[in-house]
Amino acid sequence: MNQMNTSAARPGRQSALLPMIIIAILFFIFGFVTWLNGSLIPFLKIVCDLNEFQALLVTFAFYIAYVVMALPMSLVLNKAGYKNGMVLGLLIMAIGAIMFIPAAQTSHYALFLAALFILGTGLTILQTAANPYVVCIGSRESAAMRISIMGLVNKGAGFIVPIIFTAWVLTGIEQFSEEALALLPAAERSEQLAELSNRLVTPYIYMTAVLLLLAAFVKFSPLPELNLNDSNDTAAANPSWTAVFSYPHLMLGVLALFVYVGVEVIAGDTIGLYGQGLGVAHFGALTSYTMAFMVLGYLVGVCCIPKYLSQERALQGSALFGIVFTLGVMFGSTESHLLADMLFGWWGVPLVPDTVLFLALLGFANALVWPAVWPLALQGLGKLTSTGSALLIMGIAGGALLPLVYGYLAHTSGNSQLAYWMMLPCYAYILFYAFKGHKLRSWR
The missing domain is CATH 1.20.1250.20 (MFS general substrate transporter like domains)
Incomplete structure (x- = not known):
């Protein structure tokens, strides 16, 4: 990066x-x-x-x-x-x-x-x-x-x-x-x-x-051992590295990656726990469903960006899909297997309830967020690029904290399905960043 x-x-x-x-x-x-x-x-x-x-x-x-x-x-x-x-x-x-x-x-x-x-x-x-x-x-x-x-x-x-x-x-x-x-x-x-x-x-x-x-x-x-001479490192050794905080599109991008990594981990790591609660027999393999849809999203990115789809449009689409699929998780049927039967039942893949399938589909929605946010957040930083990259990496903390928020809501409410509502503001924020946040060049 x-x-x-x-x-x-x-x-x-x-x-x-x-x-x-x-x-x-x-x-x-x-x-x-x-x-x-x-x-x-x-x-x-x-x-x-x-x-x-x-x-x-x-x-x-x-x-x-x-x-x-x-x-x-x-x-x-x-x-x-x-x-x-x-x-x-x-x-x-x-x-x-x-x-x-x-x-x-x-x-x-x-x-x-x-x-x-x-x-x-x-x-x-x-x-x-x-x-x-x-x-x-x-x-x-x-x-x-x-x-x-x-x-x-x-x-x-x-x-x-x-x-x-x-x-x-x-x-x-x-x-x-x-x-x-x-x-x-x-x-x-x-x-x-x-x-x-x-x-x-x-x-x-x-x-x-x-x-x-x-x-x-x-x-x-x-x-071979790399001998990297990063011309941007001068910013890290200079007190002026704090200038990165004056770039709103970068700081808002850090928050975008924070919420993104959080919802990505929730979609990939709680699906087995959720499926277990619904009595899905193969709950231990459910992360594979999320990853399969994520691979599909990567393939779309490889084939379509930038020839048919800009980074901004990819991020906007990802956020919108995330909102729609989260609503599907919250209000989808826990007994019907119709959607899974339509998508891959004819392949012989074990079926899952509709609400579990929507959770897996979040893998598709999440796939292009990371590669889209990075170039948008680092645009125009020049010598501060390395410092900006370090801040973006800190966004991985979302994967540590947001799943705990979901776990707390699921445990205290006794309803693990509706507890997924906490992903809606995350995707709403990513949507804001996709449309406006990445364009901001001044806090005023």
């Missing part, structure tokens, strides 16, 4: 192929670890006997790492270099993955949250190190295409991981429903929950091994 100059020679087409493959693998890991949360939330709700608010501390622990650890990890990255930063990020993630083993064996929720925070910390440095390569391993003119490809890989992982998790961990999960567990004696109930929790041990052993192997692969790969 940052406008960078590099003193290292850009690789040619052939030499760029291997770095592209390596970075694509890393983006797959980003998506795999990030969107696994959607399946973990309803699983841990059962294992640790949580309410909706408590269960959504999963997203808080994971995404708050981006905010808390962003600056410390950027300092580490400056010392270690970009390639070594990727290796370090993978090693930190391996520590977080191995922590799931004692957490699963003890069913201690605080250990799960600590492990998720460490995973988020590793991802923070990994993403900070990997993203510059997407821009620098080829020509500037084709950078947008490479970014789109990485987005498809990332969300493709989000489509696959819930299916794998369901097949490996959630098989026979119906015997662990609240009603079934309530009928058991306390000792037998604890024994069954311990058995369920221990299902996480083997998958996370494999995940740890994969992360360690990837760290070794990246360390000894021919991936």
